[in-house]
Amino acid sequence: GIQVEQSPPDLILQEGANSTLRCNFSDSVNNLQWFHQNPWGQLINLFYIPSGTKQNGRLSATTVATERYSLLYISSSQTTDSGVYFCAVERVGGNTDKLIFGTGTRLQVFP
Amino acid sequence: NAGVTQTPKFRILKIGQSMTLQCAQDMNHNYMYWYRQDPGMGLKLIYYSVGAGITDKGEVPNGYNVSRSTTEDFPLRLELAAPSQTSVYFCASNRGQGAEQYFGPGTRLTVT
Numbered sequence: 577g578i579q580v581e582q583s584p585p586d587l588i589l590q591e592g593a594n595s596t597l598r599c600n601f602s603d604s605v606n607n608l609q610w611f612h613q614n615p616w617g618q619l620i621n622l623f624y625i626p627s628g629t630k631q632n633g634r635l636s637a638t639t640v641a642t643e644r645y646s647l648l649y650i651s652s653s654q655t656t657d658s659g660v661y662f663c664a665v666e667r668v669g670g671n672t673d674k675l676i677f678g679t680g681t682r683l684q685v686f687p
Numbered sequence: 688n689a690g691v692t693q694t695p696k697f698r699i700l701k702i703g704q705s706m707t708l709q710c711a712q713d714m715n716h717n718y719m720y721w722y723r724q725d726p727g728m729g730l731k732l733i734y735y736s737v738g739a740g741i742t743d744k745g746e747v748p749n750g751y752n753v754s755r756s757t758t759e760d761f762p763l764r765l766e767l768a769a770p771s772q773t774s775v776y777f778c779a780s781n782r783g784q785g786a787e788q789y790f791g792p793g794t795r796l797t798v799t
Contacts, residue, residue, distance in 0.1 A: 577746075580729075607785055619777065619790040626785075662729055674720075674745060675788065677729035 578603040578667045580678035587683045589653050597648040597681045599663030607666035608639055609675065610648050614659045622648070622661075653685045688713050691791035693778050699797045700768040708763040708794050710778030718781045719761040720745075720788070721753065723774040730777060736761055768798045 579602040589595055599608075610622040623630050623637040625646065630637050634653075639646040650657055660682050664675035694709045712719065717738045722730040722745075732745030736755040750772060752764040761780075765772060778791040 609788065611790075617775065617793050619779075621787045621789065624785070624787050664730075674732055674735060675730075676746075677722075677731070679727075679729045 578605070578665060578676050580663060580665055580676055582661075582663055582678040582681050584681060585679070587681060589683065589685050591654060591685055591687050593653050593685075594649070594651045595653060595683070597650070597661050597663075597683075599646040599648070599665075599678055601644050601646075601663075601665050604644070604668040605641065605665040606668045607675070608646055609664050610637055610646070611662045611664065612657075612659050613662065613680070619662075650683075653683075655685050655687055658683055658685050690714065691778055691780055691789050693776075693791035693794050695794060696792070697795045699799065700765075702768060702770065702798060704768050705764070705766050706768070708765070708776055708778075708796075710761045710763065710791060711759050712761075712778075712780040712789070713759065714780065714782070714789070715758060716780035716782045716789075717758065718783060718786075719755065720779045721751070721761070721763045722777045722779065723747065723772075724777060724793075725774050733763065733776075765796075770798050772796065773798045 581600045608626045625637045627641040634651045636649045660680040662680045664677045691712045720735045721733040734753040736742045776794045779788045781788045
């Protein structure tokens with residue numbers, strides 16, 4: 577099956593710093609989503625981005641489908657950005673949104 | 688809208704017991720999913736449904752069963768609970784292919 581690798585596994589930042597999270601996948605995809613799991617366990621959808629670039633406030637994401645990777649950018653980080661960021665994909669040919677999750681990047685932002 | 692709701696929030700089971708985890712959504716979404724998340728790991732798909740009366744297996748279906756009699760509800764049944772089923776269970780839904788998935792708050796299950 578498709579493999580999803582995220583890096584770095586852990587990231588520690590001071591408030592105000594910028595960061596880039598990476599997601600590599602081993603096969604062509606027609607669905608890629610980024611999620612944030614907050615320290616209380618709630619999962620929030622950040623982006624649906626199988627290709628191209630999107631921005632939402634301080635967060636933006638870029639997926640280069642031909643090279644099989646996606647990047648999540650967090651600018652001017654805040655303590656509320658802490659948590660785990662997951663990338664999830666469905667490979668081309670799938671039509672039921674069965675997402676395969678990476679193991680996540682754990683982000684800690686300190687004041 | 689309440690979104691995706693799950694009950695119970697926490698449960699402790701003894702080995703061999705059975706239980707049903709409830710999931711409901713009020714967004715009229717056709718697609719619904721059950722995932723489990725083990726400590727420090729990503730989510731793994733257990734079962735999914737693309738509409739009432741239609742269910743199919745995900746990556747890790749053994750030890751679980753589902754049903755989908757209505758669009759709103761998608762219960763997950765654990766038969767003969769085992770310690771390996773200790774995990775956090777998340778239900779999710781979306782309106783169709785390529786749409787954003789929305790997650791419930793999760794159920795933390797411990798089997799001892």
